Amino acid sequence: MRRPEIILFGDSITAQSFRSGGWGSRLADAYSRKADVVVRGYGGYNTRWALFLLHHIFPLGSSSTSPVATTIFFGANDAALRGRTSDRQHVPVEEYKDNIRKIVEHLKKCSPTMLIVLVTPPPIDEAGRQSYAESIYGEKAMKKPERTNEITGIYAQHCVALAEELGLRCVNLWSKMQETDDWQKKYLSDGLHLTPQGNGVVYEEVSRVFREAWLAPDEMPLDFPHHSQIDDKNPSKAFEDRCL
Amino acid sequence: MRRPEIILFGDSITAQSFRSGGWGSRLADAYSRKADVVVRGYGGYNTRWALFLLHHIFPLGSSSTSPVATTIFFGANDAALRGRTSDRQHVPVEEYKDNIRKIVEHLKKCSPTMLIVLVTPPPIDEAGRQSYAESIYGEKAMKKPERTNEITGIYAQHCVALAEELGLRCVNLWSKMQETDDWQKKYLSDGLHLTPQGNGVVYEEVSRVFREAWLAPDEMPLDFPHHSQIDDKNPSKAFEDRCL
Numbered sequence: 001m002r003r004p005e006i007i008l009f010g011d012s013i014t015a016q017s018f019r020s021g022g023w024g025s026r027l028a029d030a031y032s033r034k035a036d037v038v039v040r041g042y043g044g045y046n047t048r049w050a051l052f053l054l055h056h057i058f059p060l061g062s063s064s065t066s067p068v069a070t071t072i073f074f075g076a077n078d079a080a081l082r083g084r085t086s087d088r089q090h091v092p093v094e095e096y097k098d099n100i101r102k103i104v105e106h107l108k109k110c111s112p113t114m115l116i117v118l119v120t121p122p123p124i125d126e127a128g129r130q131s132y133a134e135s136i137y138g139e140k141a142m143k144k145p146e147r148t149n150e151i152t153g154i155y156a157q158h159c160v161a162l163a164e165e166l167g168l169r170c171v172n173l174w175s176k177m178q179e180t181d182d183w184q185k186k187y188l189s190d191g192l193h194l195t196p197q198g199n200g201v202v203y204e205e206v207s208r209v210f211r212e213a214w215l216a217p218d219e220m221p222l223d224f225p226h227h228s229q230i231d232d233k234n235p236s237k238a239f240e241d242r243c244l
Numbered sequence: 245m246r247r248p249e250i251i252l253f254g255d256s257i258t259a260q261s262f263r264s265g266g267w268g269s270r271l272a273d274a275y276s277r278k279a280d281v282v283v284r285g286y287g288g289y290n291t292r293w294a295l296f297l298l299h300h301i302f303p304l305g306s307s308s309t310s311p312v313a314t315t316i317f318f319g320a321n322d323a324a325l326r327g328r329t330s331d332r333q334h335v336p337v338e339e340y341k342d343n344i345r346k347i348v349e350h351l352k353k354c355s356p357t358m359l360i361v362l363v364t365p366p367p368i369d370e371a372g373r374q375s376y377a378e379s380i381y382g383e384k385a386m387k388k389p390e391r392t393n394e395i396t397g398i399y400a401q402h403c404v405a406l407a408e409e410l411g412l413r414c415v416n417l418w419s420k421m422q423e424t425d426d427w428q429k430k431y432l433s434d435g436l437h438l439t440p441q442g443n444g445v446v447y448e449e450v451s452r453v454f455r456e457a458w459l460a461p462d463e464m465p466l467d468f469p470h471h472s473q474i475d476d477k478n479p480s481k482a483f484e485d486r487c488l
Contacts, residue, residue, distance in 0.1 A: 018273040020440075025269035028283070029262040038280060039272070044471025052483040053468055088476035196264075224297055227288025232332035239296040 002065070003223060004035040006215075009050070009057065009103075010073030013122070013194060013202075015041030021196030023203040030207060034220040035068065046077040046091045047099035054103060058110050066111035069215055071206060072103055075121035075155045076147075076192060084146040085133075097158040104166055115213050117206065118163045118170040120156035122198065123177050124149040125184035128191025147192065169213060171205040246309070247467060248279040250459075253294070253301065253347075254317030257366070257438060257446075259285030265440030267447040274451060278464040279312065290321040290335045291343030298347060302354050310355035313459055315450060316347055319365035319399045320391075320436060328390040329377075341402040348410055359457050361450065362407045362414040364400035366442065367421050368393040369428035372435025391436065413457060415449040 008014045008024055017024030018039060028037040040057050042050065058066070078096040080086035091099070100118065107114055126145045133141035156174035163170030177183045177198070184191070187198030194202065210216065225238040252258045252268055261268030262283060272281040284301050286294065302310070322340040324330035335343070344362065351358055370389045377385035400418035407414035421427045421442070428435070431442030438446065454460065469482040 015276055016273075018269045018276070020269070021264050022269070022273075025262045025264070025266070025272070028269070028272075029260075029266075032259055032262070032283070033286070036282060039276070041276070042468065042471065049471070049474055049479055052480065056468070089471075224286065224300070227286065227293070227333075230293055235293055236296065 002036075004068040004220075006031065006035050006037045006210075007040055007057070007067040007070045008037065008073070009040045009070055010119070011041065011045050011077055012043035013041070013076060014039060014071070014073050015043045016193065017041065017199065017202075019199075021199050023194075023199040023206065026199070026203040027206065031217050031220070033222045033224070034217050035215075038067070044077060044089065045074070046080075046089050047074045047096050047103070048078075048091050050074060051099055051102060054106050058107060060106075060110055066114060068113075069115035069117065069210065069213075070107055071117045071119055072100060072107075073119035074100065075159060076152070079121060079124075079152040079155045080146055081148065081151060084144055085142045086146040093155055093158050096155055097162050100159065100162055101166070104162075104168065115210070115215055116168050117209050117213075118159050118168055119202070119206070120159040120170070120172050120174045121152050122173045122188065122192070122194065123183065124152045125188050125191040128184055128188055130191070132190035132192075169209045171202070171209060173202065173205065176205060177201060246280075248464075249311040250275065250279050250281045250454075251284055251301070251311040251314045252281065252317070253284045253314055254363070255285065255289050255321055256287035257285070257320060258283060258315075258317050259287045260437065261285060261443065261446075263443075265443050267438075267443040267450065270443070270447040271450065275461050275464070277466050277468075278461050279459075282311070288321060288333065289318070290324075290333050291318045291340050291347070292322075292335050294318060295343055295346060298350050302351060304350075304354060310358060312357075313359035313361065313454065313457075314351055315361045315363055316344060316351075317363035318344065319403060320396070323365060323368075323396040323399045324390055325392065325395060328388055329386045330390040337399055337402050340399055341406050344403065344406055345410070348406075348412065359454070359459055360412050361453050361457075362403050362412055363446070363450070364403040364414070364416050364418045365396050366417045366432065366436070366438065367427065368396045369432050369435040372428055372432055374435070376434035413453045415446070415453060417446065417449065420449060421445060 024039050077089040078091035080089040082090050104116055107116055124147045129145055153174055160170055160172050177187050187195055189195045230238045268283050321333040322335035324333040326334050348360055351360055368391045373389055397418055404414055404416050421431050431439055433439045474482045
């Protein structure tokens with residue numbers, strides 16, 4: 001028996017979402033016995049490379065097995081700057097937007113009713129990126145940032161604009177995180193990836209959007225009877241009522 | 245595209261395994277991009293009630309969609325004592341053993357190559373159970389334990405004996421946890437359920453058994469190319485090599 005599936009499609013920030021305190025495992029726990037949360041996170045991937053995965057992860061022609069909801073969470077790698085150390089991951093912002101559009105169009109072909117939530121990249125703490133690079137490469141570390149908060153913000157704006165254009169829900173993580181003092185250290189572990197608290201923000205925002213779209217765990221049925229509903233003298237009754 | 249699936253089938257200790265530091269989410273993280281870890285945990289269930297779920301969770305006749313591995317982790321509720329507050333969950337130990345055997349036989353019908361790992365219930369800290377009951381029910385709390393460590397140990401022994409009889413791998417959690425000083429507080433949060441450290445023990449033991457059975461994440465292929473394998477001038481090549 002398959003439960004409804006929620007797919008998390010994205011880069012390393014999605015791939016790492018099942019680490020302790022991660023937003024993916026918190027979602028999985030919240031939807032316990034109601035939906036399966038499936039991670040499709042690809043560290044280092046930009047949207048250009050993500051397109052190669054689309055038909056493998058979301059095959060056409062089987063809407064019964066399509067997820068009920070998908071988060072699309074790219075952009076942190078697309079926004080790497082040209083001519084800097086992460087140059088090869090760079091994707092121009094217009095192409096980034098167009099690639100997200102292609103992903104959305106494909107998902108809507110898989111299932112027109114699928115809830116699609118776009119998530120912008122988080123903000124960048126350039127000082128944090130620099131310290132991180134020095135901790136790994138020492139003197140050889142880049143002197144100029146490979147990502148800036150300003151440029152990443154432009155990708156976030158394009159993501160928000162696309163969501164509006166397509167009538168999709170969107171989590172503007174770039175803006176949301178910067179509303180909090182000390183977001184640089186509080187939410188980011190290396191200037192880019194998320195601390196457990198940063199994961200908490202993603203979890204809260206994604207859950208809120210899911211709930212607004214009627215995908216609230218409290219309103220979804222349990223897959224099988226709650227144990228308190230089972231009559232120990234006649235257990236089969238509860239299962240006849242709920243499983244057949 | 246479906247990845248190999250690892251199903252965790254059990255009671256509340258399995259259902260809670262995606263909480264922060266939980267053994268399920270740690271497994272999911274370890275098998276990232278290699279296998280999907282799917283939780284089928286049912287709080288309060290004993291093996292008698294679990295039998296009603298078998299054909300729903302593990303349908304016959306589709307071995308291609310059967311999991312590559314399943315953990316069967318029941319017994320904590322079966323071992324509740326007769327005539328005490330959790331009486332309705334009690335299942336006699338011989339029936340418990342027979343029910344686990346039925347689950348195994350069904351899974352082997354689904355897929356003869358499926359790796360099946362039996363997990364015994366963890367030990368019981370009777371004082372911890374008592375404090376927990378008092379914290380919830382105050383003066384009305386049970387005066388006599390609804391579970392004892394000794395009786396739960398008999399269920400664990402039967403589980404281990406069945407694994408030997410059937411040639412299955414087994415994690416004897418009941419014994420393993422008691423090898424450590426202060427296991428009562430270190431591993432159990434309410435005398436029965438697991439602390440993050442207790443979850444760590446389950447994670448380490450289950451991973452070890454999976455690895456011994458050749459299901460080691462290090463030896464399994466990534467689902468798609470690692471980002472460093474993608475030539476940014478000719479990205480399709482990496483995907484042709486790996487995805488077609």
